[in-house]
Amino acid sequence: MNLAIELTSATVERSGWRVVQDVDLTVSSGSWFGLIGANGSGKTSLLRALAGRLPFASGSCRVTGEELVDDRAARALRFGFSPPADKLPDALRGRDVLELVGGSIDDVRSRLGKLDKALGLPPLLNSWIGDCSAGMRQRIAVAAAFAGGHPLVVLDEPFNWLDPVAIFDLREALRDKVDSGLTLITALHDLGTLASACDTGLMLADGKVALVLDEDMLRAAAKDPQAFERQTINRLRSGSTAHF
Template sequence: MAQGTGGAVDAGMNEAIGLESLAMERDGETVLDSVSMTVAPATWFGLIGANGSGKTTLLRGIAGRLPIARGICRLHGADLSRSREERARLTGFMPPIETLPERLSATDLFEILCGDHVTASGNIGDLAAALDLDALRHRPIGQCSAGMRQRIAIALAFAGGQPIVVLDEPFNWLDPVAAYDVRAALREKVRTGLTLVTALHDLTTLTAACDAAALLRAGRVQERYSATDLRDAARSPLEFERRMIAGLRSR
């Protein structure tokens, strides 16, 4: 595996996200410790790891939904470690589906987030077709299945038009057709300039769609994967899975 930072670039114009010795705490306990990585602009970066490894906490820290205890978090070269508001302004965030208000519709939420649903629709763009969003726009969320809510949550992450988007397990609850279409639409958004960071359990998406990745274990980066590593893994998926599981089991 690559021992440098997957997708690593110099800080500044060529860096979308830069983390240095980042630590985060929940309820007084350290959840992430000494996390360092770099994500290049217009790339898809994958985070993998067992439940409880810190993936969700890291995404929420980058997106300004949680404070950073120590270390540095740069977005497009600016150190925003102590500014949750600025990190949130620059980062699209997918809310957990259980937090979506049941009496409101997707259109209601777009208007709250952007001021009007037309702006939100423009920002979501072609991803709307992959999400079959037109069928959901006016349906109260309380009448939506888990898969429908997941599609709305993904759309909300893009509605604000931020240059960086973080998605936590976006393919959960999606049927195979929707997952395939959404993956292709996300890849196209990255091709046209989006920086995307996703927590994943799906090794197919990791190796087929991501440009770089990191494996988290117990709040630390255990492995880093470059684009070459991931392409090699796609050619030998069972061997890659075996090595990854061995890494997760190791102490």
């Protein structure tokens, strides 16, 4: 198995508190890894640390075989990362945001491929961020993660604020990117996407690993999504680390 990411005993602290504790996970190259958990479970902190936006307090973080736990700058260069949609500067246009990340807008759109249409980007390129709705900002923020052409991409709840058609189109385009070799890590609240689109995943509870979701488990989930949803919701309610 060719590993793109390997975390061992990874710990993240914020304001002196351990918000992620001793997390072990592996992500294979060219796969879609889904991270789920209740609000406050540590998902965002873990993804921000992985992508170099936060430091790791301890543990190991190997990216394509290289130990980078103490090198935030190197991690930031390895990953495409979606900025918070609500933090995009009002005084910029959509194209300005994408060009800041990836240079020429023509090059950016070429890298996006099917995501360009799935995200409905053409009419957003000349729109001022301050005039954009939450959903429009989200489309631009997701596109920014791919603007630089990184082979590793981290998205934190990319389907927030999108309508059902946009969610469907984005999910299909992301799966196509993964099937073409992209390694994708996403925090999700959408259990349907986790069951139908992700290859492997992890559930966090109180900053700790509550459940490892392997390929067999997610294949079974895709066959019986209602049972998977019921079991997962029960686990999320309890925050339990017991096995299904």
